[in-house]
Amino acid sequence: MPTANDREYVLGTDEQEHARLSLQHAIWGDAASSHWTRAGFGPGDTIIDIGCGPGLGSRDLARLLGPAGRVIAIDESQRFLDHIDKSTAEPGCAPIETFKQDVQQLDLPADSADGAYARWVLHFTPDPQAVVRGVASALKEGGVFAVQDYLSWRNLLWAPTNGGIDVLRKCILASYKSHNANSDVGQMLPTWMDEAGLEVMEIRPLQRVGRPGDPLWQWPTSYFASFLPRLVETGFMTNAEHDLVLTEWRELGEKPGAFFFTPPQLEIIAVKR
Numbered sequence: 001m002p003t004a005n006d007r008e009y010v011l012g013t014d015e016q017e018h019a020r021l022s023l024q025h026a027i028w029g030d031a032a033s034s035h036w037t038r039a040g041f042g043p044g045d046t047i048i049d050i051g052c053g054p055g056l057g058s059r060d061l062a063r064l065l066g067p068a069g070r071v072i073a074i075d076e077s078q079r080f081l082d083h084i085d086k087s088t089a090e091p092g093c094a095p096i097e098t099f100k101q102d103v104q105q106l107d108l109p110a111d112s113a114d115g116a117y118a119r120w121v122l123h124f125t126p127d128p129q130a131v132v133r134g135v136a137s138a139l140k141e142g143g144v145f146a147v148q149d150y151l152s153w154r155n156l157l158w159a160p161t162n163g164g165i166d167v168l169r170k171c172i173l174a175s176y177k178s179h180n181a182n183s184d185v186g187q188m189l190p191t192w193m194d195e196a197g198l199e200v201m202e203i204r205p206l207q208r209v210g211r212p213g214d215p216l217w218q219w220p221t222s223y224f225a226s227f228l229p230r231l232v233e234t235g236f237m238t239n240a241e242h243d244l245v246l247t248e249w250r251e252l253g254e255k256p257g258a259f260f261f262t263p264p265q266l267e268i269i270a271v272k273r
């Protein structure tokens with residue numbers, strides 16, 4: 001269980017969420033690698049992994065940066081950080097240093113990092129603009145902030161539907177809102193970056209279509225297994241809504257013509273002026 005001072009984000013930090021994050025990383029890891037390449041991250045760099053979770057991206061970054069590099073992995077969850085600390089360091093990789101911090105109040109030396117990466121974190125923070133300002137301060141001149149985050153959760157859809165997708169969206173968005181999560185954070189990030197002294201070099205859409213049998217189909221399936229019971233426990237979804245959504249999702253999995261659209265995300269690359 002998380003400790004009393006281990007503030008949890010809305011999806012939790014238990015083993016099931018850890019497993020979901022691992023699957024999610026396996027599915028989207030290729031996008032991260034190419035994002036880092038375009039951001040210019042490479043051997044010898046010091047890169048901050050903002051909201052690193054159990055370190056799935058941090059480990060890949062450590063491989064990319066090599067022994068002369070450094071990964072600074074920051075999260076509010078001690079449980080996730082403990083997992084990173086207990087993992088065996090791979091030879092030839094950058095060391096991963098963990099820090100328990102609220103990313104909205106980053107405590108890092110100014111002008112010290114070559115880059116920072118934040119994936120699926122800013123939409124969970126009530127004050128994402130503070131995160132952007134903190135990262136901008138920690139970057140060296142010419143340092144790069146690469147972000148992957150949601151543009152519009154409302155645009156998640158699947159077809160065909162008898163209304164299950166509308167129920168799902170309503171419940172998720174209500175729960176996120178109660179946690180002050182901003183599921184459309186991507187819409188404002190480029191402006192906030194510019195205001196924080198970062199020049200936005202690239203804004204790219206990232207969206208995929210999943211069909212039954214695709215590995216991507218497992219992404220919502222694992223999200224539902226971990227999050228829907230939580231929505232019911234916390235009163236954001238009734239048992240009837242839970243059964244409606246899951247039944248519709250299971251039936252879709254049997255329909256060769258079914259598909260779902262991932263909620264659109266943005267990949268952004270910005271450079272400190």
Ligand SMILES: C[S@@+](CC[C@H](N)C(=O)[O-])C[C@H]1O[C@@H](n2cnc3c(N)ncnc32)[C@H](O)[C@@H]1O
Binds near residue numbers: 080103
């Ligand atoms: C969806 S997970 C993403 C983890 C990781 N970035 C990845 O791509 O696998 C979101 C992470 O953000 C962390 N988080 C959310 N709000 C935070 C905050 N205010 N300060 C620090 N970490 C935070 C959570 O603890 C969780 O580990």
